[in-house]
Amino acid sequence: MLIKLSRSSECKASEITPESIYLSRRALMGGSLAALALGALPGRVGAAEVSRYADVQAGHAPAWFADKLAAAHWQAVTVKDEAITPFKDATHYNNFYEFGPDKGDPAANGESLKTEPWSVVVDGEVGKPGRYALEDFVKPYQLEERIYRLRCVEAWSMVIPWLGFPLAQILKQVEPTSRARYVRFETLKDPERMPGQRSGFALIDWPYREGLRLDEAMHPLAILAVGMYGRELPNQNGAPLRLVVPWKYGFKSIKSIVRISLVAEQPGTTWQGLAPDEYGFYANVNPTVDHPRWSQARERRLPSGLFSPNVRETQMFNGYADEVASLYAGLDLRKNY
Ligand code: MTE
Numbered sequence: 001m002l003i004k005l006s007r008s009s010e011c012k013a014s015e016i017t018p019e020s021i022y023l024s025r026r027a028l029m030g031g032s033l034a035a036l037a038l039g040a041l042p043g044r045v046g047a048a049e050v051s052r053y054a055d056v057q058a059g060h061a062p063a064w065f066a067d068k069l070a071a072a073h074w075q076a077v078t079v080k081d082e083a084i085t086p087f088k089d090a091t092h093y094n095n096f097y098e099f100g101p102d103k104g105d106p107a108a109n110g111e112s113l114k115t116e117p118w119s120v121v122v123d124g125e126v127g128k129p130g131r132y133a134l135e136d137f138v139k140p141y142q143l144e145e146r147i148y149r150l151r152c153v154e155a156w157s158m159v160i161p162w163l164g165f166p167l168a169q170i171l172k173q174v175e176p177t178s179r180a181r182y183v184r185f186e187t188l189k190d191p192e193r194m195p196g197q198r199s200g201f202a203l204i205d206w207p208y209r210e211g212l213r214l215d216e217a218m219h220p221l222a223i224l225a226v227g228m229y230g231r232e233l234p235n236q237n238g239a240p241l242r243l244v245v246p247w248k249y250g251f252k253s254i255k256s257i258v259r260i261s262l263v264a265e266q267p268g269t270t271w272q273g274l275a276p277d278e279y280g281f282y283a284n285v286n287p288t289v290d291h292p293r294w295s296q297a298r299e300r301r302l303p304s305g306l307f308s309p310n311v312r313e314t315q316m317f318n319g320y321a322d323e324v325a326s327l328y329a330g331l332d333l334r335k336n337y
Pocket of ligand 1: 090093094095096097098150152187208238249250251252253254255256
C-alpha cells in the first residue's frame with residue numbers, strides 16, 4: 001500500500017477522548033426527510049434537498065435511492081461523543097487506486113465512473129445465483145444510517161454516517177449452500193473509466209478483490225452501503241455499492257462492487273496478494289499488532305493538521321470488540337493479522 005504517514009503521530013494523553021458505542025433504535029426526523037425527498041424533482045433528487053448534514057455537496061441520486069431514503073431508519077447505529085468527520089474530508093481524502101494513488105485523485109478523477117445502469121452478479125455456492133440490476137438488488141431492504149468509525153491501515157481515521165443495509169440480509173436471500181464458507185467481492189474493472197487501472201503504478205492485479213469469512217459477513221455490523229451523509233455515495237467513496245466492515249482496516253471495505261461470490265476456500269485478496277507480510281486476510285483493527293513498518297497503536301483522526309494532529313489511541317477492533325471479539329475466539333491474532 002502506498003503509505004504517507006504524518007510525522008506528527010505522537011499521542012498526548014489529553015487528546016484521547018473516552019468513547020463507547022451504543023446501538024440506538026431511534027428513528028429521527030424520517031418523516032420530514034421523506035416529505036422533502038418526495039417533493040423533489042421527478043426521477044432524480046439532489047442531495048441539497050435531502051441531506052441532514054451541513055456542507056454536503058449535491059449529488060444526482062437515481063429515483064430508487066430517493067424512495068429508499070424516504071423510509072430510512074436514521075441513526076440506527078451511532079458512536080457516542082465523537083464528531084462526524086466533515087463531508088469535505090470524507091470525500092477529498094480517499095483511497096481508491098482505480099482513480100490514482102494520491103488522496104485527492106479519487107475526487108479529481110472519479111467523475112468518469114458510470115454508475116447507471118449498474119448490476120451485481122451473485123454466484124458460487126448459492127441456491128439463487130443471478131445478475132441483478134442494482135435497484136432490484138436493494139429493493140427489499142430498508143436503508144439504515146450507520147455512523148461508524150473508519151480506521152485505515154495507514155493510521156488515519158474518520159467517523160462516517162453510511163446509509164446501507166446488513167450484508168447478512170442479501171446473503172440469506174441468495175441461500176448459501178452448505179459448502180459456502182467465505183464471501184469474495186470484486187470491484188468493477190473498466191480501464192477506460194478508471195485511469196488507475198491503465199497505469200502500472202499501483203502494481204495491482206485488477207480487479208480489486210476482497211473477502212470475508214461467512215460468519216464475519218453475516219455479522220450485523222457488516223453492511224453494504226449505497227449512501228453517506230444523507231445522500232447517495234459519491235463516486236470517490238465507492239458508488240454505487242460498497243462494503244463497510246467497521247472493525248477491520250479500511251482496505252477490507254471494497255468499493256464499487258460488481259460481483260459477490262460465495263466460495264468454499266479462503267479467497268485471495270488484493271493487498272494480501274501484493275504484500276502478504278504486511279496485509280493479512282483478517283485485517284482486524286488491532287493496536288497490539290504493528291504493521292512491519294509502523295505502529296498501529298495510534299491514529300490521526302481527520303481533520304488533522306500540523307498544529308492540531310488530532311491523534312488518539314486506536315481501540316481493539318476499532319471500538320467494536322464487545323460486538324465482534326467472539327468471532328475470533330481461539331484464533332491467534334498475531335498470526336492471523
Ligand atoms: N476499494 C477499491 N476498489 N479500491 C481501493 O483502492 N481502497 C481501500 C478501501 N476500498 C480501495 C477500496 C482503502 S485502503 C480504504 S482505507 C478505504 O477504501 C477508503 O475508503 P474512503 O476513501 O471512502 O475513506
